[in-house]
Amino acid sequence: MTLKRIKLIIISIGVIGFVLFLINDHFNQQKADENFLTKEYIGIIDSIHYYRGNRGFPVVMINGKWHRFGLRESWVEGYIEVRDSISKETGSDSIYVFRLNNSNAWIRKGFKTKK
Numbered sequence: 001m002t003l004k005r006i007k008l009i010i011i012s013i014g015v016i017g018f019v020l021f022l023i024n025d026h027f028n029q030q031k032a033d034e035n036f037l038t039k040e041y042i043g044i045i046d047s048i049h050y051y052r053g054n055r056g057f058p059v060v061m062i063n064g065k066w067h068r069f070g071l072r073e074s075w076v077e078g079y080i081e082v083r084d085s086i087s088k089e090t091g092s093d094s095i096y097v098f099r100l101n102n103s104n105a106w107i108r109k110g111f112k113t114k115k
Contacts, residue, residue, distance in 0.1 A: 032070060032072065033072070036070065036072035036113065037090070037091055039088060041062050041065075041087075041088050042063075042087045042088070043062040043085065044063060044083065044085050044086075045061070045062055045080060045081070045082055045083065045084050045085075046064065047060070047061040047082060048060050057074065057077065058077050058080075060080070075095075076095050084098065085097070085099075093113045094110055094111065094113075095110070095113075096108055
């Protein structure tokens with residue numbers, strides 16, 4: 001085998017690997033979008049936890065039920081606090097967070113996911 005042929009084989013393997021990586025990423029993004037659109041949660045945030053292996057995304061307890069936030073909810077994670085009210089409807093790409101201010105008035109903040 002010549003050096004030229006070995007280089008061609010190595011480059012071919014690299015290109016095939018990169019194409020497979022892009023195809024896998026595309027399907028993972030589609031699945032993440034579908035999962036996000038089918039999610040629904042409405043209620044008061046009881047607890048927020050960050051676990052190892054969850055890639056820095058929080059797991060949020062809303063009305064006694066755990067919800068794992070992912071990439072699409074990352075726009076909310078820096079804003080939410082325990083005792084906030086949160087709302088996300090099935091099929092919607094928006095999340096609304098309601099918080100009581102010092103005058104006991106509810107302040108609404110909307111987050112629309114970005115791709």
